[in-house]
Amino acid sequence: MNNEPDGAELLRVAQKVLREHLLPGVAKQQRYEALMVANAMAIAARELEAGDAGLREELRMLTELYGDTVVSQSGTSVKEKVARLNKRLAKDIRAGVMDGACAQGVRALLKAQVIGRLRVSNPKYLKAAGIE
Amino acid sequence: MGLNGGSQASHLGKEMVYAVGEFLAAVCDCARLEIRDMRLLSGGAVQENYALDIEVEGGADHGRHALVLRTDATSRVQTSLSRSEEFAVLKAVHAAGVNVPEPLWLCEDPSVIGRTFFVMRRVSGVAAGHKLVRDPGLETARESLLERLGRELARLHTIRPGVPGLDFLPECGYAPALNRVNLYRRYLDLLSSPQPALEWCLNWLERNQPENVDVVLCHSDFRTGNYMVDNGKLTGILDWEFAAWSDFHEDIGWFCARCWRFGRDDREAGGMGGREAFYRGYERSSGSSVDHNAVAYWEVMAAVRWAVIALQQAERHLSGEEESLELALTGRLVPEMEMDALMQIDSIAGRQSA
Numbered sequence: 001m002n003n004e005p006d007g008a009e010l011l012r013v014a015q016k017v018l019r020e021h022l023l024p025g026v027a028k029q030q031r032y033e034a035l036m037v038a039n040a041m042a043i044a045a046r047e048l049e050a051g052d053a054g055l056r057e058e059l060r061m062l063t064e065l066y067g068d069t070v071v072s073q074s075g076t077s078v079k080e081k082v083a084r085l086n087k088r089l090a091k092d093i094r095a096g097v098m099d100g101a102c103a104q105g106v107r108a109l110l111k112a113q114v115i116g117r118l119r120v121s122n123p124k125y126l127k128a129a130g131i132e
Numbered sequence: 133m134g135l136n137g138g139s140q141a142s143h144l145g146k147e148m149v150y151a152v153g154e155f156l157a158a159v160c161d162c163a164r165l166e167i168r169d170m171r172l173l174s175g176g177a178v179q180e181n182y183a184l185d186i187e188v189e190g191g192a193d194h195g196r197h198a199l200v201l202r203t204d205a206t207s208r209v210q211t212s213l214s215r216s217e218e219f220a221v222l223k224a225v226h227a228a229g230v231n232v233p234e235p236l237w238l239c240e241d242p243s244v245i246g247r248t249f250f251v252m253r254r255v256s257g258v259a260a261g262h263k264l265v266r267d268p269g270l271e272t273a274r275e276s277l278l279e280r281l282g283r284e285l286a287r288l289h290t291i292r293p294g295v296p297g298l299d300f301l302p303e304c305g306y307a308p309a310l311n312r313v314n315l316y317r318r319y320l321d322l323l324s325s326p327q328p329a330l331e332w333c334l335n336w337l338e339r340n341q342p343e344n345v346d347v348v349l350c351h352s353d354f355r356t357g358n359y360m361v362d363n364g365k366l367t368g369i370l371d372w373e374f375a376a377w378s379d380f381h382e383d384i385g386w387f388c389a390r391c392w393r394f395g396r397d398d399r400e401a402g403g404m405g406g407r408e409a410f411y412r413g414y415e416r417s418s419g420s421s422v423d424h425n426a427v428a429y430w431e432v433m434a435a436v437r438w439a440v441i442a443l444q445q446a447e448r449h450l451s452g453e454e455e456s457l458e459l460a461l462t463g464r465l466v467p468e469m470e471m472d473a474l475m476q477i478d479s480i481a482g483r484q485s486a
Contacts, residue, residue, distance in 0.1 A: 090326035
């Protein structure tokens with residue numbers, strides 16, 4: 001299916017129009033709301049553009065932690081697997097079972113997850129913090 | 133005793149204005165009382181604040197008064213103090229000499245406006261954090277403002293458990309940090325999505341609690357945005373609904389946490405300036421020294437707390453309870469707070485091993 005420009009591109013250019021052409025004419029009381037709309041569009045555009053690369057990387061790290069057998073038993077799609085494994089990870093951390101030999105690996109995984117979400121939600125944060 | 137509802141207030145429910153006027157005429161020492169204006173102030177999804185201008189004739193309260201009436205919004209969340217309790221806190225801190233709007237009257241009779249409300253004096257100025265950190269007119273005032281905020285906070289922290297009138301505040305024992313950890317874990321359990329990074333931070337917070345905790349009355353939302361500044365001078369500390377017994381470093385950590393610097397990350401004290409002036413004001417007034425490690429610990433707690441609150445707000449949108457772009461976007465702030473917490477933990481570990 002060739003449906004171009006794709007959704008990410010449409011959101012990107014629509015957001016640009018909103019910021020550059022419409023925002024200057026928006027009444028002061030509505031400016032905050034208009035900025036929120038532009039921000040939501042920018043986040044959605046980045047998310048679409050990234051596709052499922054982030055999700056696959058997350059699954060790769062979770063597989064490293066839990067092993068192939070556990071991962072293969074955790075649902076069918078990448079999304080479902082990641083969701084289920086994250087649920088288990090949260091539970092395991094709370095229970096204190098991730099403190100031993102795997103502590104460093106868990107720590108690195110969590111940091112990578114957070115960075116992955118920041119790339120979509122707020123890449124400026126990563127730049128300001130000197131992470132990327 | 134006479135009463136005049138006033139014409140300028142007609143855009144609000146006439147019945148409400150009349151009922152408030154009647155209540156005030158009864159509690160004021162006066163011959164006649166007129167409500168000259170009453171209008172809803174912006175901000176506050178949980179509370180409603182009305183600016184109230186009255187004119188009193190005769191008696192001890194003779195003259196014009198600029199007041200604020202504070203009541204619950206119709207859709208209130210039961211996680212903070214009730215208005216009666218907040219009024220009691222305001223009275224206690226006012227009596228201790230903290231710079232707050234003077235609390236005047238409490239009305240718990242539901243037949244008046246249908247909800248409990250209290251009336252306090254209106255203080256002038258600006259509270260909005262993004263304005264205060266950017267206002268070029270404050271350039272020379274920020275240092276002394278921070279020192280003053282430190283002094284006010286120290287004065288608040290002279291109030292200790294056992295003070296009469298605050299029995300409704302839950303006891304916190306000797307482990308306020310652990311109470312917070314347990315509370316945030318309970319909040320996480322109510323959410324639909326798992327939060328492994330926050331769980332990890334909560335474990336760290338459980339294992340690294342500060343020792344020798346000094347428990348005092350904390351504001352628990354003491355930050356830029358919750359105090360009023362007029363012409364470079366502090367005019368009042370606002371929003372006392374989260375007051376609780378805790379380690380005094382919790383208030384200092386919340387004030388300094390990155391998430392409350394309104395984009396001015398370089399100014400570590402609330403986006404207003406360096407920590408030195410703030411700590412100096414605090415230490416000179418309290419006579420006790422600020423434990424920098426404890427503040428660093430409570431800044432991790434601050435990031436986790438904000439993350440949990442942001443998740444709760446996003447949940448309100450996701451559950452269909454309240455469709456809101458602002459609430460939805462708040463959910464996307466969570467990884468910033470998680471990263472703040474993780475980096476803060478790293479920096480504490482680095483300091484310990486150095």
